[in-house]
Amino acid sequence: MAASPAEPSGSDSPVFADEEYRQAVVDLLGVIAYGELSAFERLVDDAKLAPNLEDKVALSSMAAAELGHFQPLQRRLGELGADAFAAMAPFRGPIDAFHEHTAPADWFEGLVKAYVGDGLAADFYREIAAYLDTGTRDLVIASLADAGQTEFVVDRVRAGIATDGRLGGRLALWGRRLMGEALSQAQRVAAERDALAALLAGGVDRPGLDLAAIGRMFSRLTERHTERMSRLGLDS
């Protein structure tokens, strides 16, 4: 693992004297914050597809938990001298586009998206967080905590596949599409946000990722995606 900037790492940490580093952290917290907001809204929409009120309440409660992560991110952005809404602005386009391109056609597609899509995003942000000061890293990891999706989604999707033989094939394709769309929007973000890209590339005092390390990161992301798909009983 790469070394992270020296402790202590509150918002008054000396690491933030590096303006490029501060901007990268603002970007990262901004993209995560907007991700949480849009996950909230989208999960509540998808909950309308629930086959019964019990499942709707379960998914809605997970949505509310996602929203609960927003305020700590907003507070930290404020401590870093940034406005949360300005910090989120550059990411609205790519994240909204991801959701437009992956609107679930039914309850099961919504469930798979809530687990596989959010899992992929969380893995990616955690990978980035490994290169950050500990204060930011802890906040990022807490923001990405599983809101109870895993058990719920695995249970419902496996039961669905058991009663409908063709569902598994359709959802396997859907999982691949989620992966493809996520990568395509992530590339768009990386191309447009220099500070985030520079963070991964490293700086004078900061080790970054060389091409081999980026390759290993993508293998880890793919591996975990495969694990999630297979927990659902799906080929990836």
Added chain:
Amino acid sequence: MAASPAEPSGSDSPVFADEEYRQAVVDLLGVIAYGELSAFERLVDDAKLAPNLEDKVALSSMAAAELGHFQPLQRRLGELGADAFAAMAPFRGPIDAFHEHTAPADWFEGLVKAYVGDGLAADFYREIAAYLDTGTRDLVIASLADAGQTEFVVDRVRAGIATDGRLGGRLALWGRRLMGEALSQAQRVAAERDALAALLAGGVDRPGLDLAAIGRMFSRLTERHTERMSRLGLDS
């Protein structure tokens, strides 16, 4: 105020030996629980009409707070030997109909509904709660706590009226329509749910409401509705 059944009033209280009373409490908690769920879903929908991301987040956070009231109601229903979802079932029709008939055409109508509609429902449930054992009454009152709507809605609606002279007239009509729809659905519930109606009418050991008391209750509800409308700067 009418006397309430004797203390103590946990779910093992002797008052619940009266099956009709228990059923009335189950009905009341059921209608409030479904009201919270549908308020949650509707507020998240209405938040999409927000003019900016800040206002959207504010309304979404209020929505999440409404959902937070659901679990204590569900737990208490369980303690009373009832299933929350079965308890909510009779009220889905009337509450869904209320929301269908009062879908806001824009952001301001949504705001007024969040404040005036929820306020009206909360006042009505609080009136009923005055006739209940203290344990139930406390739970009902906690479930109806303002999620921060008041200040937010008053601020935004007053600012809206200040910049658009015609908005006030339209929203005043809207407030009257909300009142009318709420009364019409409340009558439907009262006609269909004998236990709830009997609760208001009273029983052998339990004072109820005579016609004069019902009249006074409606004056109080109307008065508070008028107060809310005038806080918004609207005629009622």
